[in-house]
Amino acid sequence: MVRALLAGAKTQTRRALRSPEDAARNRFGRPGDLLWVRETFFAYGRWETRFNLRKQHAEWFFTDMTQAAGHAWRYAADEGPGADAHARREARVAPAWHKRPALFMPRAASRILLEIVEVRVERLQEISVADALAEGLPPGAERDPVLAYRGIWEGINGAGSWDENPLVWVLAFVKRPLASMSIPNI
Structure with missing residues (x-):
């Protein structure tokens, strides 16, 4: 759509x-x-964990570094590059392009x-x-x-x-x- x-x-x-x-x-x-x-998109960043005091366990969260790194968001509906082949949810790895669900699209990424x-x-x-x-x-x-x-x-x-x-x-x-x-x- x-x-x-x-x-x-x-x-x-x-x-x-x-x-x-x-x-x-x-x-x-x-x-x-x-x-x-909002639409499915690709953001440049990395996964990290934080301890959630209320839930009493560590949770994954994505740090979107797209704009800070001088990049523009990419979109799943477009043909072209998407997520990096080595992109994975692992702490303390170099930033990469990650596929993100529409639910998490920031207003600034909307086109x-x-x-x-x-x-x-x-x-x-x-x-x-x-x-x-x-x-x-x-x-x-x-x-x-x-x-x-x-x-x-x-x-x-x-x-x-x-x-x-x-x-x-x-x-x-x-x-x-x-x-x-x-x-x-x-």
Whole structure:
């Protein structure tokens, strides 16, 4: 989906409501709000351990040295160099390029900024052909976009999740140039 965002092919996303009361508490934002996108990335740094007093044991943590070393983050969605072959979670080794999950992406590493243009709630199966295409479907899905989107939905949310026909948040957005401001993430 990152490639579809970068190409401008993905202009909508759907997220299941956690409960019927969730419809009154939109946690994704309103039209005009900006969202930064996290994605799997590569950071230059090293693993170290620290003792956690509360848990009473040592824990691993990653020290991101990318900017301090004069490098730029790399992205898993791009072709090109990724993690170093010798990169491993071992204390006191030289810094290297490590693959990092999207969850740990710092705001400064994000390269995709989205502006929300519409927010609505609907049943999942109410998705139109145009909306399914706006979800950034892979090439070849044009024959039956809704069926293709169903496959993506169930791949993320589990078998049978389409048939449950949950209420979903629908966020429509446009890609914006990056800006240095404090904004939430999705």
